[in-house]
Amino acid sequence: MDITALVISLIVGGLIGFLAVYFSLRRGSQGKIDEANKKADLTLKEADIAAKRKIDEAETKAEKIISRAESKNEDIKQKKIREAKDKFASLKSDLEAKKNQQILEMKERNLELKEKEKELAQKQQSISDKLENIESKEQEVDNIRTNLEKQLKIVATKKEQLDKANEQHIKALENVAKLSETQAKEQLLEAVKAKAETDAMALQKDVISQAQATANKEAKKIVIQSIQRMCAEYTIENTVSVFNLDSDDIKGQIIGREGRNIRALEAATGAEIVVDDTPEAIIISSFDPIRREICRLALKRLVADGRIHPTKIEEVVAKVKKQLDEQIVEIGERTVIDLDIHGLHPYLVKMVGRMRFRSSYGQNLLKHSIETAHLCAIMASELGMSPKQVKMAKRGGLLHDIGKVAEEESELSHAILGMQLCEKHKEPAVVCNAVGAHHDEVEMNNIISPIVQACDAISGARPGARREILESYLKRIGELEDLAMEYDGVQKAYALQAGRELRVIVESDKVSDDFADDLSFMISQKIQDEMQYPGQVKVTVIREKRAVAYAR
Numbered sequence: 048m049d050i051t052a053l054v055i056s057l058i059v060g061g062l063i064g065f066l067a068v069y070f071s072l073r074r075g076s077q078g079k080i081d082e083a084n085k086k087a088d089l090t091l092k093e094a095d096i097a098a099k100r101k102i103d104e105a106e107t108k109a110e111k112i113i114s115r116a117e118s119k120n121e122d123i124k125q126k127k128i129r130e131a132k133d134k135f136a137s138l139k140s141d142l143e144a145k146k147n148q149q150i151l152e153m154k155e156r157n158l159e160l161k162e163k164e165k166e167l168a169q170k171q172q173s174i175s176d177k178l179e180n181i182e183s184k185e186q187e188v189d190n191i192r193t194n195l196e197k198q199l200k201i202v203a204t205k206k207e208q209l210d211k212a213n214e215q216h217i218k219a220l221e222n223v224a225k226l227s228e229t230q231a232k233e234q235l236l237e238a239v240k241a242k243a244e245t246d247a248m249a250l251q252k253d254v255i256s257q258a259q260a261t262a263n264k265e266a267k268k269i270v271i272q273s274i275q276r277m278c279a280e281y282t283i284e285n286t287v288s289v290f291n292l293d294s295d296d297i298k299g300q301i302i303g304r305e306g307r308n309i310r311a312l313e314a315a316t317g318a319e320i321v322v323d324d325t326p327e328a329i330i331i332s333s334f335d336p337i338r339r340e341i342c343r344l345a346l347k348r349l350v351a352d353g354r355i356h357p358t359k360i361e362e363v364v365a366k367v368k369k370q371l372d373e374q375i376v377e378i379g380e381r382t383v384i385d386l387d388i389h390g391l392h393p394y395l396v397k398m399v400g401r402m403r404f405r406s407s408y409g410q411n412l413l414k415h416s417i418e419t420a421h422l423c424a425i426m427a428s429e430l431g432m433s434p435k436q437v438k439m440a441k442r443g444g445l446l447h448d449i450g451k452v453a454e455e456e457s458e459l460s461h462a463i464l465g466m467q468l469c470e471k472h473k474e475p476a477v478v479c480n481a482v483g484a485h486h487d488e489v490e491m492n493n494i495i496s497p498i499v500q501a502c503d504a505i506s507g508a509r510p511g512a513r514r515e516i517l518e519s520y521l522k523r524i525g526e527l528e529d530l531a532m533e534y535d536g537v538q539k540a541y542a543l544q545a546g547r548e549l550r551v552i553v554e555s556d557k558v559s560d561d562f563a564d565d566l567s568f569m570i571s572q573k574i575q576d577e578m579q580y581p582g583q584v585k586v587t588v589i590r591e592k593r594a595v596a597y598a599r
Contacts, residue, residue, distance in 0.1 A: 057098045061091050290329045290346050298322050300355045301329065301346070311357035314552060314589065315364040317541035318342040334524040334542065336404040341367050375400035382413065386420055388442055392472035399445065401452040406521075412448055415506050420444035422502035427495075436495065443481035443499045446474070450482075462486045526578065531570055531586075536562075548585040549574070555592035563588045 292298065302309050302322060309320055318333035320342065329346070333339045344367045349355050352363075376393075379400030383391050391399075402413035423444035427437040450465030457464050466483030481499040483489040491497055524542045527549055531540035536557035541550045551570065553563060567588040574584050 057094045057101075061094045290331055290343055292327045292329065292350070295327060297350055298329065300353075301349075303355065303357075307357060308355050308360065311360045312342065312345065312364075313541070313543070314539075314550070315361055316342040316345060317539070319543040320346075332543075334521050336406065337371070337401075338541075340404060341371060344371070375403070378403050378413070382417065382445075386417065386441060386445060388420075388438070388445060391442075392474075395446065395449065395468070395472050395474075398449050398452050398468070402448070405452050410507065412451060416445050416448055418506045419447060419499070419502045422505055423495075423498050426498050426502060430494075430498075432494070439475060439477050440481075440495050440498050442474075443478045443495050444502055446478060447482050447485045447499050447503055460486070460488060462488050523578070527574065527584070530573060530577070534566060534570065536566075546584065548587065551586065551588045553588060553590050555590055558588075558590055560590060563590045 300308070301312075301320075303311075309322065313320055316333075317335065317338045318331050318341070321330040321332060323330070331339050331342050331346070333342070341364065345360070345364045348363050348367065349360065352359070376397050377400070379396040379398070382399050383389075383396060399413070399416070402416055403411070405412040420441045421444075423440040424437050427440040432440070446465065446469060448461060448465065449468055450459075450461035450463070453461075453464050453468060459467070462483050462485055466479050466489070469479045469482050477493045477495045480489065480492050481496040484491045484496045485500045485503050487500075491500075524546050527542045527546055528540045531537055531549060531551045536553050537551055538554050539552040541552075542548070543550060549570070551566070553566065558566060567586045570588075571584070571586045574586070
């Protein structure tokens with residue numbers, strides 16, 4: 048169609064040119080007409096040549112397009128054929144895989160059916176054996192019943208004969224004593240009763256007097272033997288730790304420019320760091336042993352690393368806290384293994400590890416609990432209890448103060464809180480009662496509870512074990528921190544310098560700079576109104592806002 052249109056356009060163009068020349072020649076001279084005719088003839092010839100050339104080129108392009116289309120169609124056909132073959136092969140492999148899977152499943156089911164048939168046959172065989180045993184036992188029972196019936200008949204016959212003989216004997220006695228049978232029974236019973244009461248009263252007095260004479264002696268003997276067999280060191284927990292340095296030059300790095308390093312370390316750990324003239328030593332002070340240990344370990348890492356700045360301090364303190372949590376679990380696991388206590392819940396194991404960093408009246412709580420557990424086991428053995436009861440006594444002795452290290456805040460006493468923790472984590476009922484009753488806050492309902500109570504008193508009352516003044520100091524420090532935590536927006540509170548300073552860290556988005564001044568005044572007034580303390584308490588409210596961005 049394109050070639051035809053081209054030819055037609057050329058012809059039309061030639062005619063139009065011819066007519067134009069024709070009319071122009073008619074207006075001009077004859078010479079011009081001839082010249083125009085020649086030009087028209089040349090134009091027609093050129094148009095014919097161009098038309099032929101265009102037609103040839105068009106035919107050549109058409110042939111090329113047709114050949115390319117045919118080759119492209121052949122490629123598409125071959126591609127479709129290959130895709131169909133691949134899809135067929137894939138479907139065939141999937142079908143074979145499913146077929147093989149079904150065959151394997153059928154084989155497995157056949158094996159299971161065969162095993163179940165074997166089990167069923169074995170059960171049937173065992174049932175038949177049991178039935179045979181039952182039948183034989185029933186036969187034996189029938190034989191025994193027959194023999195018993197015969198013996199009962201013989202006994203009944205002899206009883207009749209004996210009753211007759213007794214009646215004759217009683218009649219003969221009545222004739223001799225001139226008393227009826229009833230009267231004779233009454234007199235005899237009264238005489239026997241009077242004698243029995245006299246003998247019983249005498250025996251009761253002897254037993255009571257003997258028990259009173261020997262009870263205290265036996266109890267003291269058991270307690271003394273238990274104490275002698277349990278030897279423990281006398282230890283008092285302090286509230287300070289000394290961190291030794293290789294050189295006094297490191298003190299400057301620890302303090303930092305304008306004291307920023309030491310302030311960051313105190314804020315992160317909650318412990319007070321005292322850098323004085325003591326050669327090659329720094330004092331770490333805190334009423335909480337866990338805080339002291341975190342501060343000590345963090346200082347050790349920072350000094351070994353050499354890079355001491357606030358960002359590094361926070362990073363190291365976070366790592367040390369994580370490490371200390373793992374260490375607490377390890378201490379708890381090692382303790383229960385050493386005491387041969389099994390089946391303790393992982394949470395209670397962790398609480399046992401936390402005892403290592405707590406004290407009771409200056410006595411390390413873990414050592415006190417281990418000592419109490421050993422004493423309970425020894426005393427239970429001395430009292431002749433079963434091995435199971437001995438283990439329960441040891442378990443109760445270890446867990447009796449578990450409420451002192453509970454993570455959640457509670458107004459309950461440590462004995463009741465410890466009992467609730469043990470009940471929550473499925474401890475035996477005797478252990479729960481022993482934990483709750485060791486300070487007489489619940490009623491004792493088993494023999495283990497008084498043993499735990501006595502051994503707790505023995506461990507705490509031995510010379511040098513406890514110090515009353517430390518417990519009151521720790522209580523005051525804890526109340527000071529709790530008082531500050533009651534205000535909204537307070538994130539952390541740390542009592543420093545033996546309770547003479549309270550540092551309160553607040554959240555910057557909740558507490559403004561102006562309100563920080565008011566907050567420090569309110570806390571100081573509340574301390575002044577509600578607490579008793581020597582000297583004065585400095586309240587410092589710290590508000591810090593950080594902007595953090597990352598270049599990636």
